[in-house]
Amino acid sequence: MLQASFTGFFGLAAIWFAVVVFRTHSMVRSALALLFSQAAIGGMFLAMQTEFLGVLQIMMMATEMAIMAIFMVMYMMDPGGLGGMDMTHQKRASQVVGVLVALAALAVAFFTSWGPIASEVRPAQQVHDLGIEIMERSMLIFETAGVTILTAMIAATAIAIKRRGKE
Amino acid sequence: MICGARQARPNFFRRLVARAQARELAAFVVPGPEAARVLGVDLEAVGLRISDTPRHASVLLLVGELPLGLKKAAAVAYAQMPRPRAILTIGAGDVSPLPEPDVAARPRQEEVATGVAELRRLFARGAFSPEAADFDVDAIRTQTEYVCPMHPEVVRREPGSCPVCGMDLVPREAAGGNDHDAMDHGGDGTHHESMDHGTHEHHDGDHSSQGHEGQDEAHSSHVDMDHGDRDEGHEGMDYGGHDQGGASHGEHDHMDHMGMEYASADEGDSQANPGGNGGSEHGAHGEPEGHDEHTGMRHGEHESHEHMDHNGYGGHDHGGHGHMDHGDMGFMSMVEMTEGLPRSSDGLQMEWVEGVPFGPLSPGLPGGLTLTLTLDGDTVARAEAKGVEGRPTAENLAGPVEELVDRLAQLDPLSPVAYRVLALRALESGAGVEPDESTAFARVGALERERAASHLGWLSIFGRLLGYSWLEDRAGGLQISLVRAANADEVARLWVEAGRLSRRVEKTPLLRRKLRGVGLLPEGAEPLGPVVRAGGVATDVRAGEEVYLTLGFEPVVRDGNDALSRLTVRLAEIEQSLDLIQKAGEMTVPEPVTNGEPLREGSATVETPRGAATLRLMPEEGAVGTIELDEPSARHLGLVGGLVEQRELGDALVGVASLDLSPWGMAR
Amino acid sequence: MSALLAVLMLLVGAYLVAVLEGWVSTGRLRPAGPITSGLALLGRESVVPRQPDRIFFEVAPPLLLVAALLAAAVLPLSPTLIFADLATGALFVNAALAYVMVAVVMAGWGPDGTYAMVGGFRFLGQLIAYSMLIVMPITAVAMRAESLFTTEVVESQAALPNAIYQPVGFVVFFVAAMAVAFLPPLDLPTAPGELAGGIMAEYTGWRLAVMRLARAVLVVTLAAAISVFYLGGWLGPVLPPWAWSAIKTLLVAAAMLLVGRYVPRLRETHVLEWGWKIGIPLALLNIFYVGVLLLVV
Secondary structure (H helix, E strand, O other), X not given: OHHHHHHHHHHHHHHHHHHHHHHOOOHXXXXXXXXXXXXXXHHHHHHOOOHHHHHHHHHHHHHHHHHHHHHXXXXXXXXXXXXXXXXXXXXXXXHHHHHHHHHHHHHHHHHOOOOXXXXXXXXXXXXXXXXXHHHOOOHHHHHHHHXXXXXXXXXXXHHHOOOOOOO | OOOEOEEXXXXXXXXXXXXXXXXXXXXEEEOOHHHHHHOOOOOHHHOOEEOOOHHHOOEEEEEOOOOHHHHHHHHHHHHHOOOOEEEEEEOOOOOOOOOOOOEEEOOOHHHHHHHHHHHHHHHHHHOEEOOOOOOOOHHHOOEEEEEOOOOOOOEEOOOOEOOOOOOEOEEEEEOOOOOXXXXXXXXXXXXXXXXXOOOOOOOOOOOOHHHOOOHHHHHHHOOOOOOOOOOOOOOOOOOOOOOOOOOOOOOOOOOOOHHHHHHHEOOOOOOOOOOOEOOOOOOOOOXXXXXXXXXXXOOOOOEOHHHHOOOOOOOOOOOOOOOOOOOOOOOOOHHHHOOOOOOOOOOOOOOEEEEEEEOOOOOOOOOOOEEEEEEEOOEEEEEXXXXXXXXXXXXXXXXXHHHXXXXXXXXXXXXXXXXXXXXXXXXXXXXXXXXXXHHHHXXXXXXXXXXXXXXXXXXXXXXXXHOOHHHHHHXXXXXXXXXXXXOHHHHHHHHHHHHHHHHHHHOOOOHHHHHOOOOOOOOOOOOOHHHHHXXXXXXXXXXXXXXXXXXXXXXXXXXXXXXXXXXXXXHHHHHHHHHHHHHHOOOOOOOOOOOOOOOOOEEEEEEEOOEEEEEEEEEEXXXXXXXXEEOHHHHHHOHHHHHHOOEEHHHHHHHHHHOOOOHHHOOO | OHHHHHHHHHHHHHHHHHHHXXXXXXXXXXXXXXXXXXXXXXXXXXXXXXXXXXXXXXHHHHHHHXXXXXXXHOOOOOOOOOOOOOOOHHHHHHHHHHHHHHHHHHHHHOOOOHHHHHXXXXXXXXXXXXXXXXXXXXXXXXXXXXXXXXXXXXXXXXXXXXXXXXXXXXXXXXXXXXXXXXXXXXXXXXXXXXXXXXXXXXXOHHHHHHHXXXXXXXXXXXXXXXXXXXXXXXXXXXXXXHHHHHHHHHHHHHHHHHHHHOOOOOOHHHHHHHHHHHHHHHHHHHHHHHHHHHXXX
C-alpha cells in the first residue's frame, strides 16, 4: 500500500514537472524541470524496488539535463523567459499523437502479461542479475547502442570542427 | 553604536551574535590590500581577514587619501555590505560621502592594531541598535524609468504601454551620470548585479517602504520584503549615479548593472546573451557542450545594449553591435541574432554582453583600475581600462617650485619615491647641478627598494588573481618586511628570502602552463619597463646612468613577451634591486641639492618600477610653470585592448594584470 | 540509532574540515572558528538580489547540502555505522554528487549576476571534464569488490588498499573529487581573485552559512568516499574502526585543502583538455588493468 502510494506520488510529480517544462517561459527552468521530472521517474523506480535502475536514472538525468540546459541557453533567444515565448509548437499534431501514444501505453500496460510479481526483492541479487543479463543475453544490444552513441559523438565533434583552409 | 548597525533591540542572543561578529571581522579594503602593505601595515597580523567582495565583509577599510572617484566607489561598496558593518580608516582624511569612520588610525602597525581592537569592542557593543540610521547618498540613488522590452528606444517616466508595439513598459533604473567607479562597488561587477538598483536600503525592521525617500516607485520589483523576520531582503544598493556635472544621461547608464544588466539587456533585443563560458576554447572546439554560456544574465529586464553607454567616459561604443531590431517577436535563432558580429576565436558565436566591469575594486586587479569588458561568451571581445577618477594629474602640479617634489610624490601612491627622485633630478637638471656620489648612491638605494617592494606587491596581487595563495601571502609578507627594513643589513637578509621565493615560484607546478602565451602584446606595441624587457628588448633608463654602471647594473631581459616572461623579469629584478641596495649601502632620498641659481628648463627620466617616466619643466618666474609628464602606465593603458581581445576571461585578466598597470598613473 | 550516530559523525567531520580550511588559509588554528563564523553569519542581514530567479536562488544552497548529505549517507564509518547500506551504494554516491552540479548551476543562474553566472557555467565546463573521471574509477573499485555495497568495497581491501592496487584510479579519482568540490586549484566556479567569489558572491546571511556548511559537508563526503574506496575505510590495527575512518578521512581532506595553496588555478581549457585527453584514457587503462589483475592474476 505504501509502495503504491509512493509510486503514485512520484508518478504525479513526474507529470507535474513535465507540464512545467512547457508552461514556463524560462529556458533554464524548463531544462531543470525536465530534470526533476526524470528524477521523479527515477523515484518511481526506487519505489518499485528496482534499486539499480532508479539510482542510474537519477544519476544520468542530472548530467544529461544540465547539458540540455547549456544547449537551450546557447541556442535560444530568451533563456530568462522574459519575452513570454511560447514553448509549444505544432499543437494540433502533438495533441493527437500524445493521446494516441497514451492510449497505446495504457494498452500495453493492461494487456500484457507481466509475469508474477516478485515476492521478495533482494537488491544485491537484482544488481547481479542485471549484470549477468547485460553481459550475456543482451550484450549485443548494449554493445551496438554503445558503439552507435560513440559514433554519433565523434561525428558531431567532427562536424563542429572548423575546417582548416576553408575559412 | 557602529555606523552601520542593524536596527534591532539588543537582547541576549543578539549580544552573543555581536560578540561572534566582533571576532570574525572581515575587511573589504579600498583601494586594495596592497595599499596597506605599501604603508607597511600588515592587516593579517592584526587579525583582519581580507574579503573579496563587500557582500562577505563586515568592515570597510579605507587606506590612504582617496580621490573622489574612489570614495564614491567605496560608498557603493559600503552600501552593499550587509549590516552590521563598520568603517575603519588608515591614514585617510575626510571620507565623505561615507559616514564618519568608527575608528580612524594612522598608518602605523601598533595604531592599526589598537584601532582594530577598539573596533572589535565597538562591534560587540554596537552591532545592534534601535537607532540605526539608513545610509543614503547620491552615489547610490537611481531613478526608475520605463522602457519597452522590444524597443529600447522607447523610454518613459511613468508606466504605460509602448506606442510602437503595445507591450507593457518594463521598469528599469536609470542612472544619472554615473561614475563608472561608483558603479562598481566592490569592484566586482557582481555587486552590481545583485544590487538592487532602484531601491534604497531600508532599515531592518522597517517593514514598510517608508524609509525611502523618493524613489519608492523604484521598488517596482522589491523582491524580498521579508517582513516578519529581521532579515531584510535588501535589495541592495542602488547605484545610481550621480551627476557628473552635466552629463545627461537620458536614459542610460546603467553602468551599474553591468553585469547584470547585460542580461538584462534586452530580451527583446536579441538577448539571450549566451555567454558561453566554460571554457572552451581549446583546440578541440568540437565539444559544444563545453561552451556553457552566460545565459542571458538578466532574465529580467529589457534594456538595450546601448544603454550600456557610459557617458562620462568617452563613450564606450557598442561596436558593431546594433541591437537587432525585430519587427516581430518571432523565433530568432542564435545564428540570426549574431549575424554581423565578428566571429569569436573559439568558433562559437554568442551574443555580446557589453560593459562588464571588473574594478575599480576588483580583488585580482590593482585597486582603482577599472576594466570594462565586452564578453562574447566567455571570450573577451573588447576591453577598456580606466584609471582612478579624480586623481591628481600633471595640471595639479603647478605652483611654487619648493612644493613640486612633494606634489609629484603624491601623484602615484604606489611609487612615491620614484616620482620624488624624478622631481629632484628635473630640478637639478634645470639648475645645472650634479648631485654628489653619496647622494646618488642613497637615491639608488631608495629607488631600488621601492622597485623591489612594488614588484613584490605586484606578485602578491598576481598570486591572488592566479589563485596561488602561498605566493600571495609570501610576497605580501616580504613586501611588508622590505618596507619596514631600516638599513641595508636587513635588506641583505631579505635578499636571501627573495631568492628563495623566486626559485620556488619558478618551480611551481603548472604555473608555466598557466602563464605561457597569455598576455601577448599586439604587433607594434611599444611598452616600457619590465614589460618591454620581457619581450627581449633591453630598454632600461638605468643602463645609461653612471651611478648604476658603477654598481655593476645590467638590465634583466627575458624572451617571450607573455605573462610568464614578465613574471620572471620581475622576479629577477627583485633580486637585482635588493643586491643593488646592498652595494649602494643606503636607502634614503636626501634633500634636493641647489646652488641658488635661477631655474631653467630641466628634464629628467627615471626608471620607475613600471617603466620610464619623463618630466620636463619649464619654469616661469620662480614657479613651476609648464610641466610635461610622461608616465608608463598611460602608455600601457592603450595596450590593454589589443592584449585581451579574443582571450578567455581568466586569461584576459591575467594578461592585464601582468602589465602591472598603475591606475594612478593613467591618463583619464 | 546507528543512523543518527552516522549523521552526527558526519557533522563533526564537517566541523573539523571547516577548522582545517581555516587553518590552511590563514595559518591560525581556531577550534571554535566555525561556530563563531556561523553565529556571525546568522546575525547578518540577508540581501537578496533584485531580480533573481527566486526558485533557483533559494533552492541552490539547500540542494547543495542535500546532495552532499545523500552521498555521505551511503558511506560507512565502520561495518555497522552507516546511514543506509544500499546495494547500489557505490553508484548512489555518484548519483548524489551529480546534484552538486545542479545546485551549482542554480546558484550561478539564480542571482542574476554576471560573476555568479560565469562561475556557474564554468562549473558546467568543469563537470564535462570530471564527470567521467568520477565514475570510471568507481567502476574499477566495484570490479575488485564484485559488489556495489560500500561495506563490501571496504572489506575487499583487507589484503591491500586500492590506492596501491590501482594507483592510477586513485590519482584520477582524487583529482576528480577536488573538481567536484571545486577546491583550488579547480575552483573555477568561485575563483576568488578573478570572480570575487563567483557563485557564492551573491549569498549573504543565513543562506551563505548554508552554502558554506554545504561545501564543508561536500569536502568531508568526498574525503570519506576516497578513504572508503581507496584507503580501506575502517580497516587498520589497534584503533577501533570508526577512528581509522575518521583519521583517514581527515587526512585526505587535509591533503585536498593543502594542494590548492601551492598550485595556481587551472585554466578552463586545461581542465577540459587534460580531463578528456589524459584523464579518460588513464581511467580506461585503469579498468583494463584491474580487469587483468582480477581475471588473470
